[in-house]
Structures are given as structure tokens and as C-alpha cells.
Amino acid sequence: MSDVVLRTRRVRKEFGKGAGRVRAVDDIDFEVAAGETVAVMGPSGCGKSTLLHLLGGLQRPTGGEVVLDGRRVDEMSERALARLRRDRIGFVFQAFHLMPELTAVENVEVPALLAGRSPRAARGAALELLDRVGLADRTGHLPSALSGGQRQRVAIARALVTEPLVVLADEPTGNLDSAATSEVLRLFDRLRAAGQTLIIVTHDARIAATANRLLSMRDGALVDQTLLAEVAA
Amino acid sequence: MGRYLLVLRLAWRDLRRRPVEAILAVLVMAAATTTLTIGLALHGVTDHPYEQTRAATAGPDAVAGFLSEDGTPPKTADVDAVTHLPGVSAHGALMPLAHTTLAMGGRTATVQALGRSPAGDPVDQPRLTSGAWVGAGSVVLERGFADALGARVGDQVTLGGRSFHIGGTAVSAALPAYPSSLCHLLCFAGVAPGPNAFDIGLVWLTPADLATVQERTTPAVVYLLDLRLADPSAAPAFAATHGTLPGRDPGASGPFLLSWQQIRDADAGVTRSAQAALQVGAVLLALLAIAGLTVLAGRRTLEQTRRVGLLKAVGGTPGLIALVLLVEHLALAVLAAAAGLGVGRVLAGRFTAPSAGLLGSPGPASLTGTTVAVVVTAALLVALAATLLPALRAARSATITALEAPARTPRRHGRLIALSASLPVPLLLGLRLIGRRPGRAALAVLSTAVTVTGLVTILTSDAVSGRGTGGLHNLRTERLTQVTTMITVMLLVLAAANTVFLTWATVADARHASALARAFGATPSQVTGGLAAAQVVPAAVGALLGLPAGLIVYRLVTQTSLTMPSLAGLAAVLVGAILAVVVCTAIPAGVGARRPVADVLSADAA
Ligand SMILES: Nc1ncnc2c1ncn2[C@@H]1O[C@H](COP(=O)(O)OP(=O)(O)OP(=O)(O)O)[C@@H](O)[C@H]1O
Numbered sequence: 001m002s003d004v005v006l007r008t009r010r011v012r013k014e015f016g017k018g019a020g021r022v023r024a025v026d027d028i029d030f031e032v033a034a035g036e037t038v039a040v041m042g043p044s045g046c047g048k049s050t051l052l053h054l055l056g057g058l059q060r061p062t063g064g065e066v067v068l069d070g071r072r073v074d075e076m077s078e079r080a081l082a083r084l085r086r087d088r089i090g091f092v093f094q095a096f097h098l099m100p101e102l103t104a105v106e107n108v109e110v111p112a113l114l115a116g117r118s119p120r121a122a123r124g125a126a127l128e129l130l131d132r133v134g135l136a137d138r139t140g141h142l143p144s145a146l147s148g149g150q151r152q153r154v155a156i157a158r159a160l161v162t163e164p165l166v167v168l169a170d171e172p173t174g175n176l177d178s179a180a181t182s183e184v185l186r187l188f189d190r191l192r193a194a195g196q197t198l199i200i201v202t203h204d205a206r207i208a209a210t211a212n213r214l215l216s217m218r219d220g221a222l223v224d225q226t227l228l229a230e231v232a233a
Numbered sequence: 234m235g236r237y238l239l240v241l242r243l244a245w246r247d248l249r250r251r252p253v254e255a256i257l258a259v260l261v262m263a264a265a266t267t268t269l270t271i272g273l274a275l276h277g278v279t280d281h282p283y284e285q286t287r288a289a290t291a292g293p294d295a296v297a298g299f300l301s302e303d304g305t306p307p308k309t310a311d312v313d314a315v316t317h318l319p320g321v322s323a324h325g326a327l328m329p330l331a332h333t334t335l336a337m338g339g340r341t342a343t344v345q346a347l348g349r350s351p352a353g354d355p356v357d358q359p360r361l362t363s364g365a366w367v368g369a370g371s372v373v374l375e376r377g378f379a380d381a382l383g384a385r386v387g388d389q390v391t392l393g394g395r396s397f398h399i400g401g402t403a404v405s406a407a408l409p410a411y412p413s414s415l416c417h418l419l420c421f422a423g424v425a426p427g428p429n430a431f432d433i434g435l436v437w438l439t440p441a442d443l444a445t446v447q448e449r450t451t452p453a454v455v456y457l458l459d460l461r462l463a464d465p466s467a468a469p470a471f472a473a474t475h476g477t478l479p480g481r482d483p484g485a486s487g488p489f490l491l492s493w494q495q496i497r498d499a500d501a502g503v504t505r506s507a508q509a510a511l512q513v514g515a516v517l518l519a520l521l522a523i524a525g526l527t528v529l530a531g532r533r534t535l536e537q538t539r540r541v542g543l544l545k546a547v548g549g550t551p552g553l554i555a556l557v558l559l560v561e562h563l564a565l566a567v568l569a570a571a572a573g574l575g576v577g578r579v580l581a582g583r584f585t586a587p588s589a590g591l592l593g594s595p596g597p598a599s600l601t602g603t604t605v606a607v608v609v610t611a612a613l614l615v616a617l618a619a620t621l622l623p624a625l626r627a628a629r630s631a632t633i634t635a636l637e638a639p640a641r642t643p644r645r646h647g648r649l650i651a652l653s654a655s656l657p658v659p660l661l662l663g664l665r666l667i668g669r670r671p672g673r674a675a676l677a678v679l680s681t682a683v684t685v686t687g688l689v690t691i692l693t694s695d696a697v698s699g700r701g702t703g704g705l706h707n708l709r710t711e712r713l714t715q716v717t718t719m720i721t722v723m724l725l726v727l728a729a730a731n732t733v734f735l736t737w738a739t740v741a742d743a744r745h746a747s748a749l750a751r752a753f754g755a756t757p758s759q760v761t762g763g764l765a766a767a768q769v770v771p772a773a774v775g776a777l778l779g780l781p782a783g784l785i786v787y788r789l790v791t792q793t794s795l796t797m798p799s800l801a802g803l804a805a806v807l808v809g810a811i812l813a814v815v816v817c818t819a820i821p822a823g824v825g826a827r828r829p830v831a832d833v834l835s836a837d838a839a
């Protein structure tokens with residue numbers, strides 16, 4: 001297998017204390033290689049989102065290690081984490097989380113501007129990505145003027161604008177109807193083909209089917225790993 | 234570079250999305266910056282007229298005074314000792330001065346009657362503005378005093394029981410113009426200023442006439458000697474070195490020395506009370522602005538929290554996020570400072586005309602670099618006070634919690650809820666609302682307390698300055714009244730605005746709870762009553778705190794003993810403040826309580 005981009009060792013996350021304690025992620029070990037697409041599935045509340053947040057440095061683990069690109073995410077300072085999210089990670093959320101007051105292209109630019117790109121370079125990259133996700137004619141629209149599928153494609157473009165090492169997507173089609181899901185699906189397929197490392201949490205079997213590998217979770221733990229691509233081969 | 238573009242873009246879009254709130258925020262801060270600007274712009278506005286007057290009247294560089302208990306002139310040796318002091322280059326004649334009472338058409342005033350030779354002197358030549366210089370039976374009034382008295386050339390006045398004819402009016406730089414007469418002579422004599430002691434008129438007459446003025450007040454006679462110095466700028470040092478001070482040399486009879494700079498500063502007294510009122514007013518208005526801004530900004534915490542979560546998720550550092558949250562308010566503060574400087578400069582012009590006792594016109598109310606810096610800094614501090622803490626807290630918040638923030642879950646205050654259960658329904662609902670958002674109730678207390686403090690201070694100052702002007706028109710009191718009226722209006726408008734903001738925010742917050750209360754059988758008027766009670770209870774607390782605070786502020790600022798305003802006046806302020814809050818609350822509360830229950834409940838479920 002090629003280079004490992006992301007690796008966890010006995011990573012664990014607990015919420016609450018005393019009798020109300022919940023172990024959302026329970027001693028998970030796994031690795032993701034560069035260019036791999038991994039789908040994470042499991043019942044509601046089993047800890048999928050929490051795992052993704054730990055991988056992306058949005059939350060700190062209670063124990064264990066998360067290593068991204070050779071660096072310990074779990075030990076980083078707030079500022080270093082911010083820089084890591086900015087430069088190495090792209091997030092896609094179920095609820096899109098676009099800024100309502102910014103147009104499509106301005107939303108896509110945000111991470112590039114945060115990363116210190118010049119306004120001109122950021123705008124160029126944003127326009128190119130919007131073109132790639134099929135929204136070249138919607139660049140000046142506010143999110144409120146876009147459909148759900150279009151909003152999610154803007155969010156995906158935003159996740160890609162800094163050319164991240166890994167894209168983490170949490171139920172990217174959870175709020176979308178079937179037609180919009182297909183659009184997003186095609187997009188992920190193209191990303192996989194282009195060699196983008198992707199981790200997608202999903203309830204949708206069609207999305208999962210585009211992955212190289214499927215992780216199943218239950219009660220915070222990994223219960224199964226299937227190498228889909230090899231099965232298909 | 235790109236980062237700052239992003240910060241500015243986010244701030245600008247946010248402002249454009251809510252222009253009304255942005256304008257309100259600017260207005261709220263501009264009230265404070267305007268008041269501050271006027272207060273600062275009044276500094277030194279009478280200096281220029283004084284210097285013009287001094288040039289036109291060959292004003293002395295220093296004035297020496299000798300106290301005379303029995304009316305006899307000081308010994309020649311004592312006078313020579315002064316005229317031969319190093320630095321003295323010329324001097325005028327020894328002039329007798331008596332304190333007495335002037336009456337005209339039912340008005341009376343304490344005056345200084347100064348005996349001047351009809352021939353005039355080389356130093357200190359009062360410039361006639363009408364009529365003729367002193368002669369037998371004919372006196373000249375200082376122009377500012379004549380104006381205040383409503384006296385004209387040809388009128389008859391009674392001076393210490395003797396009747397005189399007003400032969401002319403004049404201006405002089407040797408003594409402060411009415412109503413800024415300084416207590417220097419009285420104070421030098423160790424005589425406590427009596428009623429009207431600060432507002433003493435000046436009358437010139439011949440020494441022979443002065444001798445016929447029998448009825449006098451203390452100190453009966455002082456002799457004055459005008460001095461010209463080789464270095465006028467050194468006059469304060471000269472006075473300090475060679476002058477007698479009543480405290481230092483008890484029982485000494487002179488020489489008491491006064492520099493021209495002290496006279497100039499006494500002439501500035503006409504704006505000094507107004508300036509002090511403006512500075513206190515600016516502080517109170519700034520506090521109200523902080524309360525108002527806090528409420529305005531606090532209405533949007535939920536939205537801001539999500540924005541913070543999002544910026545964090547895509548890699549914004551805590552510092553950048555705090556900047557995004559602050560920049561908007563700081564920009565509004567700069568706008569408010571600019572507005573305050575502009576409006577304040579125009580309004581200051583209304584308070585700068587000098588007393589008729591001085592020649593020339595004031596310099597235009599100029600905005601010095603210091604004024605601009607002070608006003609901008611003050612505005613920025615107001616904005617920071619209202620937004621810095623929430624911004625820092627947001628910048629440190631956990632990303633995911635922020636991103637998925639639900640409407641803020643209110644804190645429960647068990648004891649308050651238990652207490653309120655035994656109360657009438659509106660009070661019960663009101664207390665529970667207060668318990669949900671104690672911070673907001675604290676802002677309501679602050680807002681009313683500050684307003685009442687201001688009103689009580691003003692009431693007290695009017696009670697004092699309205700006294701004992703002997704029916705004379707008093708420029709200083711008039712200025713003070715103008716200024717305090719302006720501050721009162723601004724305080725009331727800001728307080729009303731704050732109350733409306735607070736009620737709005739409470740209504741928005743309590744929408745769901747109120748709808749539930751109605752679903753369980755509370756009537757709309759009980760709910761309105763509850764919303765109103767949530768404002769009125771803190772307002773009443775604030776008003777009660779404001780009463781003593783106002784008296785204390787007055788005492789601290791004026792350093793004079795307190796004259797209690799009438800109890801009726803205080804009660805009126807208290808009741809008025811509470812009634813005003815009821816009125817300002819009723820409208821938004823009433824609108825909020827009447828929205829159909831189902832609408833609210835289903836809207837909140839979405
Ligand atoms: N901030 C939190 N505080 C307390 N418990 C939490 C928190 N976040 C998650 N949990 C708990 O951790 C567990 C895992 O939650 P998580 O959101 O990761 O599940 P999920 O697999 O993403 O579910 P879904 O498919 O519904 O999104 C759940 O039991 C949840 O209640």
C-alpha cells in the first residue's frame with residue numbers, strides 16, 4: 001500500500017462524566033493511504049461524526065493518537081490546529097454551513113484567504129473549482145438563491161480550494177433529495193478518480209459504493225472493514 | 234492581505250444586512266462622542282477674546298492688591314516695595330476699590346466700585362464701548378455687567394445708597410468680566426464668599442465719588458495697583474514669588490498679586506460649569522451607549538456563534554475570529570466618533586460666544602488633534618467594552634459546539650422560580666424572564682441607574698445655579714442650562730432607546746415561552762404584563778440606585794456642599810423614570826404577546 005496519510009491509534013472520545021458518561025469513540029485503530037476513499041457507515045449515534053471531528057482536529061480525543069501527515073493532531077495547540085484545518089483538511093458538512101451573507105464564489109474563497117493567498121489567486125482558484133463542480137453560472141449567487149444540491153457543491157468546492165491532503169465529509173447527502181444526491185455522487189467519483197484522499201460518513205449505500213474501503217461502526221467501535229475495490233475486482 | 238480582505242468583507246456584508254441596527258449603534262455612540270466633543274471644544278474658547286481685550290485696553294500684566302481695614306491707603310514704603318520689585322517695568326496709580334451694593338429697577342447686585350482718575354492711566358485703559366468715561370456723579374459699568382443688568386447709558390443706579398448716572402460702558406482686561414468675577418479679592422482678604430460672591434459686577438467711578446459711597450460690604454476697602462512687567466509671560470511666577478497668600482501669611486494686608494493669566498482663566502469660568510457638565514454627561518452617555526450596544530450585539534449571539542464555528546472549521550485562528558467579531562463594531566465606533574466630532578463642532582459654536590465683557594470673537598471651535606484622538610479613543614473603548622468579552626469567548630469556544638449551536642439554553646434560577654410561584658401571574662412571568670437572562674436585567678438596571686444619576690445631578694445643579702443671581706441675566710447659568718437641557722434630552726432618548734432594545738430582545742427570546750404560557754391559559758395581557766414586569770422591576774431598582782448616585786456625582790464634580798433638591802423633584806424623577814420605562818416597554822411587549830400562539834410554536838419547531 002502507498003503512503004499512509006492519516007492514522008489513529010487507540011483513539012477514544014468520551015462525553016460527560018459520572019453515570020452520564022458516553023464513550024462516543026472507543027479505541028479505534030485505522031489507517032488511510034494517500035488517494036484512498038473510505039466510507040464510514042453505522043447506525044445513528046454510533047460515533048461516526050465524532051470520529052470525523054477527531055480526525056480533522058475539530059475535537060480533541062480523550063485518549064489515543066491521531067496522526068495526520070506525520071504530525072500528532074491530538075497534541076497541537078489551538079493555533080496549530082487552525083492552521084492544519086486551513087492547509088491540510090477540507091470539511092463538508094451535512095448542513096452545508098455556508099456563510100449566508102457571502103456569494104458562492106466568496107464562500108469558496110474563504111479558506112484560501114485564511115491561508116494567506118492573495119485575493120486574486122483565491123478568486124481564480126474559487127472560480128475554477130466552481131466550474132469543476134458545475135456552478136460556473138452561479139458564482140455570484142447568495143446561498144439562499146441556490147438549491148440544496150447546489151449549496152452542497154459550493155461547500156465541496158470550498159473544501160477543495162486549499163488543495164487539502166484529506167477531505168472529510170459528514171453525511172454530505174443527508175439533506176439532499178435523490179437527484180441532488182446523484183450530482184454529489186458524481187462529484188465524489190471524479191475526486192476519487194483524481195486521487196483525492198476522501199473520508200465520507202454516510203447512510204447512503206450508493207455513496208458508500210464509490211469507496212475503496214468501507215468501515216462499519218457500532219457503539220463507538222469499528223466492527224468491520226471491507227475492501228470494496230478488491231471485492232469488486 | 235487576503236485575510237484582512239476577508240475580515241472587511243464579512244464586516245461589510247454583515248452591516249449591509251442589518252442597516253437599522255448599524256445606524257442605531259452609531260447613534261447611540263454618537264450621543265456620547267458629540268457631548269464629549271463639545272466639552273473639549275469649549276476648552277480655551279475665551280482665551281482669544283481675552284487676549285484681544287487685553288491688547289485693546291493696555292491690560293496690566295499683574296495687579297497688586299492691598300487690604301485696608303480702616304480705609305487708609307497702604308504705606309508708601311509698601312507700595313514702593315512692589316513697584317521696585319525686579320521685573321516691574323511700569324505701574325499705574327493706586328486705586329481705591331470698595332465692595333458695595335448696586336440697585337437698579339428692583340434688581341440688586343454686589344459690585345466692586347473702583348475709583349479711577351478721570352484722566353486715565355498708562356496701564357489698564359478700559360475701552361469705552363458706549364458713552365463717556367467717569368466724571369462727577371457719572372459712573373461707567375463693565376459691559377458684561379451692564380448687559381446682565383439691562384442697564385444703558387443715561388439710566389440711574391443706586392450705589393451703596395447714593396444715586397448715580399450711568400455715563401458709559403467699557404471693557405477691561407484688569408478684572409474678570411461679569412459673570413466670571415473671581416473671588417480673588419474676597420478670598421485674599423480671607424472673607425468667605427457670600428451669596429453671589431462669584432458674580433460681582435464692576436463699576437468705575439471717580440475716587441471722589443467713591444468716597445461718598447457710604448454703605449459697604451466687606452472687605453470695605455482694597456487698594457489696587459496695576460503693574461507692567463518686563464516679561465509678561467513670567468507673570469504667574471512673579472505673582473507666586475512676591476505675592477502674599479492668606480494661608481501662608483495670616484493677617485498680612487498685602488501685597489496680593491494676581492497675574493493676567495489668572496484673570497484670563499477666570500474669564501473662562503463662563504464656560505467652565507458647562508464644560509464640567511458636558512464631561513460628566515459624556516461619561517454617563519458613554520455608559521448608556523455601552524449598555525445599548527451590548528443589548529444590540531447580544532441579540533445576535535446565536536448567529537455569531539455559528540459564524541465562529543464555521544470560520545474555525547475552515548481554519549480561522551482565534552485571533553482572526555475575534556477580529557472578525559470586533560471589526561464591525563470598531564468601524565461603527567469610528568463612524569460615531571466622526572459624527573460626534575462633526576456635530577459637536579457645529580453645536581459648540583452655540584456655546585462659545587464670549588461675555589459682552591470681552592472684545593472680539595472666539596476662535597472657531599477648533600478640533601485639535603488631541604480632541605480628535607480623545608473622542609476616537611472614547612468611541613473605540615465604548616465599542617470594545619460592549620463587544621470584547623463576547624468576542625473573546627466566541628473565539629475560544631469549541632468548534633463543533635459553536636457550529637451546531639442550538640438557541641442558547643437559558644440558565645435556570647431555581648430560587649427565583651420558587652419565589653415567583655406565589656406572585657400574581659404577570660409578576661411571576663416577569664421574574665422568570667429575569668431569571669432566564671440575568672445579564673440583560675443587569676443592563677436594564679445599569680441603563681436606568683445611569684439615566685436617573687444624570688437627571689438628579691442636573692436637577693441639583695439647577696437648584697444651585699438658579700439661586701441668587703439677583704434677577705440678573707447670567708451668561709454662565711444660561712450656558713449651563715443650555716448644556717444640561719441638551720444632555721437631559723440625550724439621556725432620555727438613549728435611555729428610551731435602550732429600553733426598547735431590551736424589550737425587543739426579551740420579547741424575541743421569550744417568544745416561545747410566552748406562547749407556551751398562553752397555550753396553557755395565560756391571557757395576552759398577562760403575558761404583556763410579564764414582559765413589562767421583566768423591564769420595570771430592574772428599572773425600578775436602577776432608579777432607586779440612581780438617586781443617591783446623582784447626588785454623589787454632583788458632590789464629586791462641583792466639590793461644593795450639597796444643596797438637596799426638593800423631595801418632590803426627586804420623587805418626580807423616580808416616578809417619571811419608571812413610567813417612561815412602562816411606556817417604552819408596552820409597545821414591543823404588546824406586539825410580541827399578541828402573535829398567534831400556533832405561529833410561534835410552529836416557527837420555533839422549524
Ligand atoms: N457534544 C456532545 N456531548 C455529549 N454527547 C455527545 C456529544 N456529541 C456526541 N455525543 C454522543 O456521542 C455519541 C456519538 O455521536 P455522533 O454524533 O458521533 O454519532 P453519529 O454516528 O454521527 O450519529 P448520526 O448518524 O445520527 O449523525 C452519541 O451517543 C451522542 O449522543
Ligand SMILES: [Mg+2]
Binds near residue numbers: 048049050170
Ligand atoms: Mg453524525
